[in-house]
Amino acid sequence: MTRQVRTSPGAAYDLGYHVVWCPKYRRPVLDGPVKARLEELIHAKADEHGWQIVALEVMPDHVHLVVKPHPKNSPSYVANQFKGFTSHHLRAEFAHLRSQLPTLWSRSYFVATVGAVSAETVQRYIETQYERAPKVGGRA
Template sequence: MTRQARTSLGAAYDLGYHVVWCPKYRRPVLGGRVKDRLEELIRAEADEHGWEIAVLEVMPDHVRLLVKPTLKNSPSYVADQFRGFTSHHLRAEFAHLRSQLPTPWSRSYCVATAGAVSAETVQRCIETQYERPKGGGRA
């Protein structure tokens, strides 16, 4: 995957969120037709919001996703949108999920940012900003 900055009014950005969530009780229910449908639903929700799916992996007991959202979308909003949308549709389409689980997803999830530069690089840039020449230097 090549990195490409997106732009909005007054900003250029390259955000990536690594989102992981599991079925309730970490039950291995995400196989076969459920897996295929879940992947379709995740891609549809991303398209609706204008988000780019960089990586999507559905395992029997968890979902891993690297999504590139728009600048205004917080990590919690992104995770909640995917989880809520897929929960509604999966429960409506697969009766066995309703009988096996009180709700498809556990309450917790993990979100981490996946940026273009490391925290160490940013720290070094801030610490050395007055050592660089003005005008021609890069930040």
């Protein structure tokens, strides 16, 4: 993923989340017209919030999404926005989802941060702050 720094009043950021979630009981119900509609709904929710979708893959029994939200949006908020919105619409539009599952999505999800800089690079940067700091005020 290439670095794309976005700005808002008081912030500059390059933040991404990899979010994965599954249907209840990991049932393979995300195919055909359900898959197509789910992809549309995910894009609509991202557009509503001004989030950028970097990658989206809908498998029959789970969803992988890499999204770049605003830093004020927590990972749990992002995941729950997608899950709640899509569940509401898909269950209203596809009766078989209501009859097969008590709820569309399982309560859990996976989320990890993604970005252009590795954790090791950040750690090395922090650990070498004093080595790189300019000498100010005659202090060594």
